[in-house]
Amino acid sequence: MTMHAEGRKLLKQAEAYGSIMGFAVDNMDDLEVVEIEDNDVISIENGKLRIENSADASQNSQFSTFNSHQFKIECRYVPGHCPGSMCFVLPQEKAVITGDALFHFSIGRTDLPGGDYPTLIEKLKTRILTLPDDYRVLPGHGIASQIGKEKKYNSFLI
Numbered sequence: 001m002t003m004h005a006e007g008r009k010l011l012k013q014a015e016a017y018g019s020i021m022g023f024a025v026d027n028m029d030d031l032e033v034v035e036i037e038d039n040d041v042i043s044i045e046n047g048k049l050r051i052e053n054s055a056d057a058s059q060n061s062q063f064s065t066f067n068s069h070q071f072k073i074e075c076r077y078v079p080g081h082c083p084g085s086m087c088f089v090l091p092q093e094k095a096v097i098t099g100d101a102l103f104h105f106s107i108g109r110t111d112l113p114g115g116d117y118p119t120l121i122e123k124l125k126t127r128i129l130t131l132p133d134d135y136r137v138l139p140g141h142g143i144a145s146q147i148g149k150e151k152k153y154n155s156f157l158i
Contacts (some may be wrong), residue, residue, distance in 0.1 A: 002051075004077060005035045006053075007084025010114065040079035076127045080120020081108030087128055095136040095148070102128060102137060104145040107156045124157060 003011070011028050018025030036051060074089040078101045085108075088097040100108040102124055110117040133148025150157060 001031060002034045002036045004084035004086055005037065005056070006079060007082075008033065008035070009083055010016075036075065038075075073077055078120070078123040078127050080110060080116050080123055082112065082117075083114040089131065089135075093136075094132070095138055096128060096131060097138045098128065099140040102150065103139045103141075104137070104143045105150070105154045121156065129157060 010035070011031070014028055015025045034051065037053075074091065076087045076089060077085075077098075078087045079085050081099075081101050085101055087098060087099065087101055090096070101120065102108070107120060107124065109115060110120055129147060129151055131147045133146065135147045135152065137145040137147060137150060139145075152158075
């Protein structure tokens with residue numbers, strides 16, 4: 001599993017949060033985690049994960065990229081909903097997977113531990129709403145949207 005370093009805090013707390021919410025969570029201590037940072041380049045070569053600092057790999061790369069055959073994913077660090085939150089841009093598909101950071105005309109919760117409203121708003125505006133208007137927004141749940149519609153109608157981001 002790959003995750004931003006800030007996400008480790010939540011991973012370590014998963015068992016406790018699960019018991020509060022009434023469901024069992026396996027012990028996560030033995031889970032193999034490879035930490036990624038904003039602007040890292042992630043690739044899989046011959047079945048092995050490789051991570052490089054993007055400054056070393058490509059001086060023009062502003063965001064993390066994952067290349068596998070014909071598929072590219074740009075990883076963008078978008079904290080605010082929770083520590084370590086990442087969004088994934090799929091340029092070939094003109095889409096962005098926003099998880100729980102951005103929803104159709106809404107945003108993710110920021111009232112839970114580690115949430116930060118000003119940070120989420122700033123990161124969404126500078127990292128996600130800078131995408132072309134025709135990019136689809138694919139949230140972690142709920143209906144899809146488009147960047148242009150979110151810029152125009154999402155009251156949290158206007």
